[in-house]
Amino acid sequence: MLTNLLAVGVLALSSLVSTASAAPSAGCGKNPTISSTRYNININGKNREYYMKLPDNYDKNRPYRLIFTWHQLGGSAQKIVNGEDPNKGGALPYYGLVPHSNNSAIFVVPNGLNQGWGNTGGEDVTFFDKLVERIEADLCVDTSLRFSTGFSYGGAMSYALACARPKMIRAVAVISGAQLSGCSGGNDPVAYYGQHGTSDSVLNISMGRQLRDKFVKNNGCQSAGEPQAAQGRSARVDYKGCKEGYPVTWVLHTGDHNPSQKDNGQSQPFAPGNSWQFFSQFASQ
Numbered sequence: 001m002l003t004n005l006l007a008v009g010v011l012a013l014s015s016l017v018s019t020a021s022a023a024p025s026a027g028c029g030k031n032p033t034i035s036s037t038r039y040n041i042n043i044n045g046k047n048r049e050y051y052m053k054l055p056d057n058y059d060k061n062r063p064y065r066l067i068f069t070w071h072q073l074g075g076s077a078q079k080i081v082n083g084e085d086p087n088k089g090g091a092l093p094y095y096g097l098v099p100h101s102n103n104s105a106i107f108v109v110p111n112g113l114n115q116g117w118g119n120t121g122g123e124d125v126t127f128f129d130k131l132v133e134r135i136e137a138d139l140c141v142d143t144s145l146r147f148s149t150g151f152s153y154g155g156a157m158s159y160a161l162a163c164a165r166p167k168m169i170r171a172v173a174v175i176s177g178a179q180l181s182g183c184s185g186g187n188d189p190v191a192y193y194g195q196h197g198t199s200d201s202v203l204n205i206s207m208g209r210q211l212r213d214k215f216v217k218n219n220g221c222q223s224a225g226e227p228q229a230a231q232g233r234s235a236r237v238d239y240k241g242c243k244e245g246y247p248v249t250w251v252l253h254t255g256d257h258n259p260s261q262k263d264n265g266q267s268q269p270f271a272p273g274n275s276w277q278f279f280s281q282f283a284s285q
């Protein structure tokens with residue numbers, strides 16, 4: 001009886017401890033110097049630009065999610081911050097994640113060299129590394145909850161990070177991506193959400209499947225047939241048998257190269273809700 005009670009007590013305590021041990025960054029507890037504005041950082045002698053967005057009423061003792069949002073070719077960090085008309089093929093501000101995040105996330109919006117993510121010699125992955133270092137020294141981040149998303153070239157950059165920084169990134173959401181920023185490493189599992197249009201005229205559907213299949217394999221998932229997307233209606237497959245903590249979700253639609261594809265009868269694009277649902281399934285480790 002007493003041992004049972006004790007066991008219950010220990011269990012209760014350990015679950016308390018595991019919720020509290022949110023791998024907080026060094027910036028937790030500090031008064032932040034970073035605010036929601038534009039910054040510069042020198043990477044390998046090149047001046048790089050990025051924007052930050054902190055949650056409302058930032059709490060220096062709360063470990064937040066850290067979400068990187070990478071722009072498309074010809075886009076810019078500024079355009080991700082401001083958003084572009086989703087009815088004209090643009091992406092919503094911060095890929096539409098802010099309203100879903102309910103102030104639980106810090107957003108980072110890097111700006112590309114030549115408006116893209118060529119990642120020459122790994123310089124854009126280094127940019128990511130240095131941003132993580134700088135941000136987490138100053139802000140309170142849950143270091144087990146870093147995420148990356150982007151459309152097109154921004155999806156390629158998220159994929160490059162999943163390949164090169166699997167231990168640092170909990171999950172990626174790749175919207176209409178292809179392998180354009182390289183894949184250094186690429187042997188470890190990372191939770192992977194991908195979506196792509198079967199009529200993509202810029203980066204064809206095979207390119208999106210190629211990225212997905214890398215993580216279906218790395219995550220140890222069973223292969224699955226393609227979901228059947230009807231005209232104007234996306235379809236998804238949640239892969240089975242993946243290693244615990246490393247799911248793969250694939251959403252297929254019949255549209256073109258578009259970050260803001262909607263299902264018939266819906267007023268909002270589905271990428272933001274899907275990506276947020278995918279990211280927010282992960283708890284602190």
Ligand SMILES: *[C@@H]1O[C@H](CO)[C@@H](O)[C@H](O)[C@H]1NC(C)=O
Nearest residue numbers: 062099100101102103104105
């Ligand atoms: C938003 O976050 C607050 C504070 O953490 C919480 O109390 C509230 O329930 C959340 N709202 C939703 C809709 O999840």
Ligand SMILES: *[C@@H]1O[C@H](CO)[C@@H](O)[C@H](O)[C@H]1NC(C)=O
Nearest residue numbers: 178202203204205206207208
């Ligand atoms: C997709 O594009 C690649 C590269 O341009 C090409 O090799 C491949 O044949 C294309 N696949 C389809 C299904 O169009």
